[in-house]
Amino acid sequence: MTPHPDGGRAARRTHEADVGPCPSADRTGARPHDDRTTKARIRDAAIACFAQDGVAGANLRAIAAEAGVSAGLVIHHFGSKDGLRAACDEHVAAVIRERKREAAAGAGADPGFDPLAAIREGSTGPPLTRYLARTLTEGSPQVAALVDELVADAVAYQAEMEKAGLLRPTKYPQGRAAVLTLWSLGAVVLHDHLKRLLGVDLSAQPADPAVLLPYIGPVLEILGKGVLTKKTARGYEAAFLGAGEQESEDGERSDRT
């Protein structure tokens, strides 16, 4: 119940939208000191509750209790449950953007094919991945915008890698990036099933990256050499793309955006 007593002190303090002026100078003296604003604490509690029960399933009183405040205060700060949800969406999106930027700035690393690699969260802080896994299916504009950004990033990233000879060329730059991104996000959304089937939990940060292996192994195999033999691939293509289609397109298909 009580948040981590101490430990991650001055950690993470870059985004911090408008959660308030001062970190709540231990006003009531009630709980162990927490460097977050009350508003931020409420927001984090909401993220945790929404992640666990879904937005419709969670309720303000539980969120308030988790944050150690009254239900009225939640409304006072966020106007309504919907406002709270919007704030959570924006916060999560902002954190992800920031961490992606940090990761990009840092040593080459491997953004690889996990668009959410940036938010493999430490055990501290709210469960961003689980929150996203929930809200990804509940259609909010903020999350939609975030997904669009992830795909756009993937398009750019894959173009770079392709130019560097690290990725095979594609006839569908936008389509391939979108499909790979959505597949990755889909695996996160279905993390419960993945855990049950392969014993890998994508919604928790791995102590040791090796525990991801039952998932990463097949993924690398699929992305490495494909799964269809040449003739099967040709067969499907003939069936779907129209028999004589012969693949004219190589450019960007600008359906959207």
Add this chain to the structure above:
Amino acid sequence: MTPHPDGGRAARRTHEADVGPCPSADRTGARPHDDRTTKARIRDAAIACFAQDGVAGANLRAIAAEAGVSAGLVIHHFGSKDGLRAACDEHVAAVIRERKREAAAGAGADPGFDPLAAIREGSTGPPLTRYLARTLTEGSPQVAALVDELVADAVAYQAEMEKAGLLRPTKYPQGRAAVLTLWSLGAVVLHDHLKRLLGVDLSAQPADPAVLLPYIGPVLEILGKGVLTKKTARGYEAAFLGAGEQESEDGERSDRT
């Protein structure tokens, strides 16, 4: 509001669990005759409402109204909202199993890599795909069991295809089948995003399979030749699977089941 006035008369009548004895001989004369039992009508209405608003978001009165009955009757037939949800889960799972069996019995067709190809529903009947897209993320035992079956089917199917030389061999029979199945399901769960990004709606049956092309195209490309160049693949593998692993590349290797 009113269901299809007539048309799909003696259609679909194989599963029909225990929705009751006779198709409600137009008891009240209130609504145009429907060949479904009242219980079945309630269940289908529930599937539609759950699909639209999620299980937590939907409410019994709306479901009852959609089915043209009172809220009390829903409880009378299903005991509780949870019971109703369980019945829906079971029904959807049963329909999918049945259609998969039919599809398997029919001409070779292509179960391909869409584990849900069997339920590309006609415009009649409840929105099974959307329902599944919702419940897949809400963790019910019935849905979990269904997913397990889909994966098991995929393992068997891919083994057959591999033997027939239609699929590349894999080191991870279970893992590859699980990953491909979950990716496909994930794309369904994220159908809103896929629609927005590529203009393809996986939750509706396509009048013309060609409309799926912006999705199928990249998918076939990825599954056909992969996306990583050989050295990139080797690099990732070295990083993840431990440096010296060496990749025999054509042999079977049964790590997992």
Add this chain to the structure above:
DNA sequence: CAGAATACTAAACATACGTTCAGTATCGAG
């Protein structure tokens, strides 16, 4: 047909929820 069981409705019930409100404490500005 009699009588029991089932299908069904409308209303009532209890509770859980989002939100409002009145009041209190705390803070910053002058």
Add this chain to the structure above:
DNA sequence: CTCGATACTGAACGTATGTTTAGTATTCTG
């Protein structure tokens, strides 16, 4: 210090919701 604004609480309000209940129609069984 004074005053206004903000942070915050606890209780109240109104409503929506899952469920119960009492009662009526309908069907099934013998």
